[in-house]
Amino acid sequence: MTPRLFLDAELAAGSAVGLDADRAHYLRDVLRLGAGREVRLFNGRDGEWRAVVDAVGKRAVTLRLVARSRAPAPEPDLWLCFAPVKKARLDFIAEKATELGVSVLQPVMTARTIVERVNLDRLCANAVEAAEQTERLSVPEVRAPLALDKLLSAWPADRHLLLADETGGGRPVADVLATLDAAARAAPWAVLTGPEGGFARAELDAVGRLPTVHAVGLGPRILRADTAALAALAIWQAMIGDWRRATPRRWPDYATTQDA
Amino acid sequence: MTPRLFLDAELAAGSAVGLDADRAHYLRDVLRLGAGREVRLFNGRDGEWRAVVDAVGKRAVTLRLVARSRAPAPEPDLWLCFAPVKKARLDFIAEKATELGVSVLQPVMTARTIVERVNLDRLCANAVEAAEQTERLSVPEVRAPLALDKLLSAWPADRHLLLADETGGGRPVADVLATLDAAARAAPWAVLTGPEGGFARAELDAVGRLPTVHAVGLGPRILRADTAALAALAIWQAMIGDWRRATPRRWPDYATTQDA
Numbered sequence: 432m433t434p435r436l437f438l439d440a441e442l443a444a445g446s447a448v449g450l451d452a453d454r455a456h457y458l459r460d461v462l463r464l465g466a467g468r469e470v471r472l473f474n475g476r477d478g479e480w481r482a483v484v485d486a487v488g489k490r491a492v493t494l495r496l497v498a499r500s501r502a503p504a505p506e507p508d509l510w511l512c513f514a515p516v517k518k519a520r521l522d523f524i525a526e527k528a529t530e531l532g533v534s535v536l537q538p539v540m541t542a543r544t545i546v547e548r549v550n551l552d553r554l555c556a557n558a559v560e561a562a563e564q565t566e567r568l569s570v571p572e573v574r575a576p577l578a579l580d581k582l583l584s585a586w587p588a589d590r591h592l593l594l595a596d597e598t599g600g601g602r603p604v605a606d607v608l609a610t611l612d613a614a615a616r617a618a619p620w621a622v623l624t625g626p627e628g629g630f631a632r633a634e635l636d637a638v639g640r641l642p643t644v645h646a647v648g649l650g651p652r653i654l655r656a657d658t659a660a661l662a663a664l665a666i667w668q669a670m671i672g673d674w675r676r677a678t679p680r681r682w683p684d685y686a687t688t689q690d691a
Numbered sequence: 692m693t694p695r696l697f698l699d700a701e702l703a704a705g706s707a708v709g710l711d712a713d714r715a716h717y718l719r720d721v722l723r724l725g726a727g728r729e730v731r732l733f734n735g736r737d738g739e740w741r742a743v744v745d746a747v748g749k750r751a752v753t754l755r756l757v758a759r760s761r762a763p764a765p766e767p768d769l770w771l772c773f774a775p776v777k778k779a780r781l782d783f784i785a786e787k788a789t790e791l792g793v794s795v796l797q798p799v800m801t802a803r804t805i806v807e808r809v810n811l812d813r814l815c816a817n818a819v820e821a822a823e824q825t826e827r828l829s830v831p832e833v834r835a836p837l838a839l840d841k842l843l844s845a846w847p848a849d850r851h852l853l854l855a856d857e858t859g860g861g862r863p864v865a866d867v868l869a870t871l872d873a874a875a876r877a878a879p880w881a882v883l884t885g886p887e888g889g890f891a892r893a894e895l896d897a898v899g900r901l902p903t904v905h906a907v908g909l910g911p912r913i914l915r916a917d918t919a920a921l922a923a924l925a926i927w928q929a930m931i932g933d934w935r936r937a938t939p940r941r942w943p944d945y946a947t948t949q950d951a
Contacts, residue, residue, distance in 0.1 A: 650934035662925035674910035
């Protein structure tokens, strides 16, 4: 597979882009790409571009843009609002939510959230790496943590909210999503998941007062916070999001010499 | 929450059970439970039982069974057949698949599987820990790795197979599951996911010859092997499995003093 990098730079035919030190190191010392080798670039705005390595120096690597390989295309408008959890599981949420196509990663501080600080740089780095790997054209926006009451008081009137209600108070998730009207299906959405200890009752009541909330159950087993987030996102994508469209066959990119 | 342990022992009112060294250490030295403290036990056959700590010794801990707290109940007959991946992601698959209610964890060796050996003890330990945490009444059966052709040649005639087809050759997963007939919905099932490099074309063709296979697409993004496994399991549970039933409210167990 041709290496694929997210770059926050203008991408246009014929232009040259320089890589920052980390990316230069990765291409030169990890992938060992020399001049003339191909990479793919995306910036979240201009689709995906083919580029070739132009010059490899001790400090800098320069790429020359060749042609656009994928046109810009919108991705679902789906936020993940989640109570942050401890390190490995937080990395995991950022990676998986990016693969599952969220547009925003919004940490939410709740009564029983144990984690006090969120390393936003690390969250961003996980999102970028996953976006590169998962062939997205964008990287989710990583927002600063918000207290749940602040999130709710500023909640956009048109954004529907899938609340993972671990108390069993919600209807089965597939029932809820299968019976939405057309306006709800076309609306922007968010998934909200709580911390390992669950939401406090007063918090669930407050979330329940949003006019666009849908409290759902995710089955009879107790799910960890990261599992609930992932499961809700996957089901939303399958039933409401862009997994409903057939995906073109990927053989030309996929086939390898092992395929004989 | 009352600690919850899986024990491969008969569970019946009044009987006493001794813990193995690991479990004894966990109760005595990690949880610091003394005589009279309550635990919950399950063995995969007899439901869930309340027990109290009877005696705590240097080497042994004995529990006395009090009463059954949950009757035995069947769980969905859902296998996860998956190409093993590297350590942290394999731990993750075992944990998440257990939370998502699989009955069997079946590693499958495919043409592009890079991992050569699977640590079955580790897979079992992850499944047990997740089963304890997720409030299951059973632990998934962990099977020894099988080559894909062996798995297919012994495939049970009545077991339906959801194939995560990363080539884009499958129909959208929600379409496939929403249009199954009653016999297929009631059948035993399995989910099959490939290694990071995907299935070889000949492998997909061979799987496709099973009469009960359903090749599905999981959206336009490239999912890691662990993400594909989780996503497929969550969607199956939501649309076909036991997430379709409403779950009773769990407040009595859930409320804590933080809830005031």
